[in-house]
Amino acid sequence: MRQINRSFISALLFVCLLSSCKEDIPKDPVIPNEEELITTLYLNLMPGTGQLVTLSFEDLDGAGGAAPIIKGGTLAPNTTYEGILTLFNELEDPVGDISVEIEDEALDHQFFFQTDIPGLDVSYNDQDSEGNPIGLRTIISTPDSGSSGTLTITLRHEPDKDATGVSEGDISNAGGETDIQVTFEIDVQ
Amino acid sequence: MYNKHTLLFALFFLLPFFSMAQDCTVTISGQITDLSTEEPISYATIFLKEVSKGAISDSSGFFLLSDICPGNYHLDISHIGCETTELYLEISQDTSLIVRMDHNAQLLDEVIVSGAHSKTSSQEVQALNEKSISENTDQNLANMLDNISGVSTLRNGNGISKPIIHGLYGNRITILNNGITQNGQQWGIDHSPEIDPLVANKITVIKGVGVLEYQGNSLGSVILVEPNKIENEPHIHGKARYFFESNGLGNGLNLQFQQHNKKIAWRAVGTLKKSGDKRSPDYFLRNTGSAEANIALQLEKQFSESWNSDIYFSSFNTRLGILRGSHIGNLTDLEEALNQDQPFFTEPDFAYAIEAPSQQVNHQLLKVHTQYFIGSNQWIDFSYAGQLDLRKEYDVRRSGRSDEPALSLKQFSNFLEAKYQGDFRFGLKVKTGIQLSRIANTNIPETGVLPLIPDYINYKTGVFGILSKKSEKLFFELGGRFDYQDRRIAAISISLPREIVRYNTKFQNLSTSGGIVYNPIPTIKLAANIGLASRNPEINELYSNGLHQGVSGIEEGNPDLFQEKSFKTTFSFEGRFGKKLFFESLVYYQSISDYIFLAPQDEFRLTIRGAFPVFKYEQTDAQIYGLDLSTTFQVSDKLQAALKYSYIKGLDQTNNIPLIFMPPGNIFTALNYQIPKVDNIQNLEFQINNKWVFEQGNLLPFQDYSPAPPAYNLLGAKISAEKQFSKTRLNIYLKVDNILNVSYRDYLNRQRYFADDLGVNFILGINMQF
Numbered sequence: 001m002r003q004i005n006r007s008f009i010s011a012l013l014f015v016c017l018l019s020s021c022k023e024d025i026p027k028d029p030v031i032p033n034e035e036e037l038i039t040t041l042y043l044n045l046m047p048g049t050g051q052l053v054t055l056s057f058e059d060l061d062g063a064g065g066a067a068p069i070i071k072g073g074t075l076a077p078n079t080t081y082e083g084i085l086t087l088f089n090e091l092e093d094p095v096g097d098i099s100v101e102i103e104d105e106a107l108d109h110q111f112f113f114q115t116d117i118p119g120l121d122v123s124y125n126d127q128d129s130e131g132n133p134i135g136l137r138t139i140i141s142t143p144d145s146g147s148s149g150t151l152t153i154t155l156r157h158e159p160d161k162d163a164t165g166v167s168e169g170d171i172s173n174a175g176g177e178t179d180i181q182v183t184f185e186i187d188v189q
Numbered sequence: 190m191y192n193k194h195t196l197l198f199a200l201f202f203l204l205p206f207f208s209m210a211q212d213c214t215v216t217i218s219g220q221i222t223d224l225s226t227e228e229p230i231s232y233a234t235i236f237l238k239e240v241s242k243g244a245i246s247d248s249s250g251f252f253l254l255s256d257i258c259p260g261n262y263h264l265d266i267s268h269i270g271c272e273t274t275e276l277y278l279e280i281s282q283d284t285s286l287i288v289r290m291d292h293n294a295q296l297l298d299e300v301i302v303s304g305a306h307s308k309t310s311s312q313e314v315q316a317l318n319e320k321s322i323s324e325n326t327d328q329n330l331a332n333m334l335d336n337i338s339g340v341s342t343l344r345n346g347n348g349i350s351k352p353i354i355h356g357l358y359g360n361r362i363t364i365l366n367n368g369i370t371q372n373g374q375q376w377g378i379d380h381s382p383e384i385d386p387l388v389a390n391k392i393t394v395i396k397g398v399g400v401l402e403y404q405g406n407s408l409g410s411v412i413l414v415e416p417n418k419i420e421n422e423p424h425i426h427g428k429a430r431y432f433f434e435s436n437g438l439g440n441g442l443n444l445q446f447q448q449h450n451k452k453i454a455w456r457a458v459g460t461l462k463k464s465g466d467k468r469s470p471d472y473f474l475r476n477t478g479s480a481e482a483n484i485a486l487q488l489e490k491q492f493s494e495s496w497n498s499d500i501y502f503s504s505f506n507t508r509l510g511i512l513r514g515s516h517i518g519n520l521t522d523l524e525e526a527l528n529q530d531q532p533f534f535t536e537p538d539f540a541y542a543i544e545a546p547s548q549q550v551n552h553q554l555l556k557v558h559t560q561y562f563i564g565s566n567q568w569i570d571f572s573y574a575g576q577l578d579l580r581k582e583y584d585v586r587r588s589g590r591s592d593e594p595a596l597s598l599k600q601f602s603n604f605l606e607a608k609y610q611g612d613f614r615f616g617l618k619v620k621t622g623i624q625l626s627r628i629a630n631t632n633i634p635e636t637g638v639l640p641l642i643p644d645y646i647n648y649k650t651g652v653f654g655i656l657s658k659k660s661e662k663l664f665f666e667l668g669g670r671f672d673y674q675d676r677r678i679a680a681i682s683i684s685l686p687r688e689i690v691r692y693n694t695k696f697q698n699l700s701t702s703g704g705i706v707y708n709p710i711p712t713i714k715l716a717a718n719i720g721l722a723s724r725n726p727e728i729n730e731l732y733s734n735g736l737h738q739g740v741s742g743i744e745e746g747n748p749d750l751f752q753e754k755s756f757k758t759t760f761s762f763e764g765r766f767g768k769k770l771f772f773e774s775l776v777y778y779q780s781i782s783d784y785i786f787l788a789p790q791d792e793f794r795l796t797i798r799g800a801f802p803v804f805k806y807e808q809t810d811a812q813i814y815g816l817d818l819s820t821t822f823q824v825s826d827k828l829q830a831a832l833k834y835s836y837i838k839g840l841d842q843t844n845n846i847p848l849i850f851m852p853p854g855n856i857f858t859a860l861n862y863q864i865p866k867v868d869n870i871q872n873l874e875f876q877i878n879n880k881w882v883f884e885q886g887n888l889l890p891f892q893d894y895s896p897a898p899p900a901y902n903l904l905g906a907k908i909s910a911e912k913q914f915s916k917t918r919l920n921i922y923l924k925v926d927n928i929l930n931v932s933y934r935d936y937l938n939r940q941r942y943f944a945d946d947l948g949v950n951f952i953l954g955i956n957m958q959f
Contacts (some may be wrong), residue, residue, distance in 0.1 A: 030634035175533035178518030181799035
């Protein structure tokens with residue numbers, strides 16, 4: 001009976017087709033909950049004493065669409081900062097904390113820091129269960145003299161953490177695929 | 190199109206003679222001749238299965254089987270390279286037969302797939318026969334067709350490949366699955382046709398200018414995947430085909446059963462295939478395994494002399510792994526990958542496991558067809574077809590989301606057709622029809638990702654008419670087609686807040702084509718063809734928007750695109766000189782105005798993954814021209830030499846730059862040595878072949894991330910033999926591809942950025958016919 005009904009419906013559908021019915025339009029598509037998206041990155045730099053510096057990258061509509069808003073920062077010379085990276089998905093309601101996801105999958109993730117500022121040093125301040133760095137927490141020390149340049153933060157998914165130099169922060173042999181790659185303008189003065 | 194077996198049956202005459210014979214004194218005699226030249230075929234093997242009685246045709250093609258008891262018999266006729274013909278005979282008296290075999294086609298066999306010398310079309314037709322399908326069971330559809338000159342494959346690794354015919358692929362060509370336009374997600378450059386070639390008895394490529402009879406977007410060429418009509422044979426018969434391949438440790442099994450009893454004719458076909466990581470000469474290609482399970486069911490019923498119906502159902506199901514090292518996050522990753530000796534994630538060990546990135550495709554087709562004859566020379570066909578296509582693509586994702594597809598599409602299509610054909614006096618033929626279709630494409634909301642293409646419902650209505658006339662030496666053909674397309678789209682905006690944006694596009698297409706065939710003598714055929722066709726912009730060209738990770742670029746559709754219009758002309762010249770030289774040649778020229786292509790922009794867009802180049806769909810005027818050539822030379826009775834060459838050039842005329850993804854020229858040569866009979870072994874064949882692929886020099890540096898790979902050369906070999914047991918015919922073959930295990934990369938393989946192509950591969954196959 002059900003099958004007969006079905007064939008009746010498909011027959012109707014064709015009558016509909018013949019008259020090219022105007023009402024036959026696609027239903028409203030379900031707008032996906034883009035829970036995997038990373039829209040926002042903050043690098044909070046806390047000196048022992050002095051001003052907190054926040055570097056931020058915000059691209060609320062994801063890849064494509066509107067351009068991201070990037071804010072660099074000014075660091076004091078000869079200072080050691082404690083760096084904390086946080087990642088959010090602000091398209092989600094409530095806002096999703098991606099840093100937690102990264103921490104949960106620490107073995108499969110590593111951040112890399114590259115800079116062209118001489119004397120600016122970034123070292124890892126956290127590790128995964130196998131003793132390799134993650135990079136959500138860092139220690140950043142600035143050179144004695146003032147200069148300016150860029151700091152590039154890269155997040156690799158499924159890198160080879162055991163490859164030469166990778167656990168020291170050298171990205172060359174890391175492999176994996178890039179989930180994040182953002183560049184900040186930095187002044188040291 | 191007719192199929193081979195109806196042809197064989199039509200050309201096979203039963204001439205019964207009255208005789209007083211009683212008991213076991215009946216004789217079966219006959220002559221075997223060549224279909225095209227009418228010359229006798231000697232050394233053909235004739236075998237009466239039930240009594241295991243055999244004969245060999247003499248120098249005049251005659252054979253005689255005597256002392257046969259009256260009864261029902263299966264008679265097998267085989268000849269080297271030919272497809273074995275099986276006849277079912279009800280013998281009550283002395284019987285004489287004339288069997289005509291298509292010797293022309295077998296001359297070339299799968300070395301050069303020869304055109305069936307069809308005079309019923311002025312379009313260039315080339316076909317893979319059942320023998321070449323049986324001896325390439327390890328291949329998918331596109332890779333099988335790669336044997337035909339003028340056909341290449343656009344690949345994403347070995348498992349994912351789509352055919353390119355005369356430089357066009359995807360939506361610019363049409364694939365017909367048992368007469369029904371294949372509806373799937375063919376817009377994707379990395380989407381294979383969703384068809385199991387092993388359900389077919391014949392696969393035909395029409396390298397035409399516009400095939401008017403079929404609904405589709407074709408700007409020229411069409412691929413037909415056709416199962417035969419079920420032979421009139423009251424017993425259950427079937428085939429079993431098995432292969433093993435060393436590269437990827439692949440196994441495949443294909444089983445077919447069929448019967449034509451008094452009530453109904455039926456056929457059931459099933460295929461299972463599994464293979465693991467393929468291997469380039471120096472390393473395993475991790476995550477390149479595949480698994481496939483397909484079935485097809487066919488029912489035919491003759492209700493009366495003038496009324497018959499058939500039902501066809503097929504289900505195609507596949508899972509395809511994609512090279513792990515080809516999954517990249519941004520342009521820096523791509524640059525790094527380009528500089529690697531071997532891809533990232535390469536493992537020292539072989540594995541069958543398929544992980545992300547991967548694709549899973551399920552395609553079901555149901556066709557119901559009925560045919561009424563009005564008198565003996567006119568008939569009407571009604572067909573309905575429904576197709577359900579499901580495609581899921583998996584990416585490497587965070588937090589266990591690799592098990593959730595990043596793309597999940599469902600497409601449901603319905604098709605209705607009424608066709609009239611009439612054969613009239615003076616060789617006049619009329620064919621006309623009307624076709625309606627509705628395609629509904631839906632993104633299944635399980636991905637957590639913005640869809641790559643939007644949801645839509647597409648209506649298409651078309652009418653066509655073709656008139657042809659045949660005389661002794663000439664054949665003319667003229668036809669026209671009109672289509673109306675109404676597409677309703679519901680997309681999700683890129684801008685925030687996300688909202689639903691609706692579009693409605695309407696297009697009209699007018700196509701026409703005409704052709705002429707001239708046979709000055711029976712062995713020479715000249716054909717010319719001209720056609721005008723148009724193609725509507727496809728859904729991805731109009732509305733795709735966003736990051737296309739696989740190609741490391743941001744792709745932007747353009748809702749304002751208009752139709753592309755094509756003018757194509759072909760000229761072919763084929764035939765044989767004496768008994769030694771057979772050749773086919775085809776030159777073609779195609780000009781496409783408003784050709785839609787993905788143009789790299791002078792712009793990088795910043796995302797959290799880094800900066801990506803932007804590509805936009807644009808239109809230009811393009812031209813494509815080329816040459817396909819195949820020839821065989823019969824060096825001696827046993828030795829044949831074959832040569833195939835194809836050349837193609839594509840140009841963006843507006844910007845005066847080359848078109849991308851044009852196949853580089855290639856030369857294929859083969860030597861075939863055949864021995865009709867050694868002891869009990871028949872049709873022993875040795876082949877050595879060589880394929881040289883030129884470098885695609887016709888490419889500018891800014892058109893690609895890396896220059897086209899250098900030319901390469903692949904050497905191959907094959908041995909095959911047949912043996913007849915009382916009721917079973919056995920065919921065994923051993924093939925070796927890339928014997929020298931050379932490392933190479935192919936311009937048309939998109940994984941060439943990351944890894945070498947396949948290394949040496951031994952394929953052992955066993956085919957049984959019972």
